[in-house]
Amino acid sequence: MTPSPLSTLSTLPTAPADAQLLLLDKHQVDALLSPDDVLQAVREAFVLHSDREGRVFPVVREPLRTGGVFGIKSGDVQAQGLLGFKAAGFWPANRQRGGEPHQATVLLIDPATGRPLCVIDGNTVTTVRTGAAGGLGLRQLARPDSTRLCLFGTGVQARIQLDFALRLMPSLREVLYVSADGRRNAAFEAHFAGRCAIGPASDRNAAVAQSDVVVTATPGGGALFDLDAVQPGTHLNCVGADTRGKRELPEGLLQRVRLVVDDRTQAQQIGETQWAPDTQSLELGDLLSGKVPFERAPGDITVFDMTGLALQDLTVARQLHARALETGAGTRIAWPW
Structure with missing residues (x-):
């Protein structure tokens, strides 16, 4: 019954x-x-x-x-x-x-x-889980022989992104950073003393062009560098675009890259992908779970558009x-x- x-x-x-x-x-x-x-x-x-x-x-x-x-x-x-x-x-x-x-x-x-x-x-x-997500993206997508990283930002999130990048990619040995005021940040450099050679970038476009990895961790107020600065083989982790209207990448870049996102819908709504929502993308979880194979060619430009998952x-x-x-x-x- x-x-x-x-x-x-x-x-x-x-x-x-x-x-x-x-x-x-x-x-x-x-x-x-x-x-x-x-x-x-x-x-x-x-x-x-x-x-x-x-x-x-x-x-x-x-x-x-x-x-x-x-x-x-x-x-x-x-x-x-x-x-x-x-x-x-x-x-x-x-x-x-x-x-x-x-x-x-x-x-x-x-x-x-x-x-x-x-x-x-x-x-x-929020800080540490975002840093960990960035590190996982780098390890999955960046060239394993990457040695130089260009970092935009010197705040809390920039610091944790660099911390996980150095932790998960020991091949990284040199870091060029761009601060909000364009000046040297001695306290930021001291935090990474002994882990890498670190100093301010004198020219942001030149720093991007010379780097294997670019990490953008700013408030997302606009494009941080010129389109032509991004060279074949570069990987970019994009953290700052997390709201409608925010961006860090120049117009036209997403059309040239292999795009990976944390969540496709979120990225199209509030991430860098909002500026090119029809761009084909993969989700990082599918790469980590092995559902989708991913091999990067030496000349591929890859982007990880991070909007942050509730999970x-x-x-x-x-x-x-x-x-x-x-x-x-x-x-x-x-x-x-």
């Missing part, structure tokens, strides 16, 4: 009155994260996306009257009971307040009940949640039904 819906509901456990919500602040997240674990989590996110076991829901990305940009990236992995979202954006005025303009908060939710499980400061999560935030957040439960880290507050 099939039970009625009412009888089935009556067998469910009672909502606990002593339920708790776990909070992980910036310092706790920093203590719990490790680059190798994040690499593993981000790679898993790409493969889950490729296998369609992980879903990414439509992105919210809207400008605010305050001058900021607010976004929501959400998704789930139903087989793993993983559900949640990241509310994040960019508030440039925070620099005048002495704070970080990128702000993010991750919320993990119990998919069986809809109750929140864990609130996580998402700034470091990356969620797999890293799940990792943090589990580690906090194991170690007792974090703050627990009463969150009764």
Whole structure:
């Protein structure tokens, strides 16, 4: 005899009155994260996306009257009971307040009940998972004999992109960087002392032309170099275009390249691909999972258009949640039904 819906509901456990919500602040997240674990989590996110076991829901990305940009990236992995979202954006005025303009908060939710499980400061999560994604893209797409990298930006994201690039591509030995004001950044150089030869580029087009790898990690205010500067064999990781109207690449470049994206729809809506949405592309997850073979010819120009997957935030957040439960880290507050 099939039970009625009412009888089935009556067998469910009672909502606990002593339920708790776990909070992980910036310092706790920093203590719990490790680059190798994040690499593993981000790679898993790409493969889950490729296998369609992980879903990414439509992105919210809207400008605010305050001058900021607010976004929501959400998704789930139903087989793993993983559900949640990241509310994040960019508030440039925070620099005048002495704070970080990128702000993010991750919320993990119990998919069986809809109750929140864990609130996580998402700034470091976003930074490190984006760096790991960039590193995976470089390792998959750049020429393995690449020795020189040109980096646009010296901020938080530029630093983590270079950190993972040097970590995953030990052949890289020389870095030319372009700062926002065009000046030398001694603190930025000191961070990478002993890992590479690093210095400012005197001419951005010449630096691009002389480099095997180009990484763009800026606010995406416009093309950073001329089309003719990009030489055959170059690979480009593009980080800054994550909102409608943003771009870092010159007009006409995407028509000349082999384009790889993290998510095709997102890239066409908010990434570099918005400027050439009909460009054929592959998804990085399909390359990492082996579904799509990829071999680069010596003269190929390749581009990885990175818009950031909700699944990356969620797999890293799940990792943090589990580690906090194991170690007792974090703050627990009463969150009764």
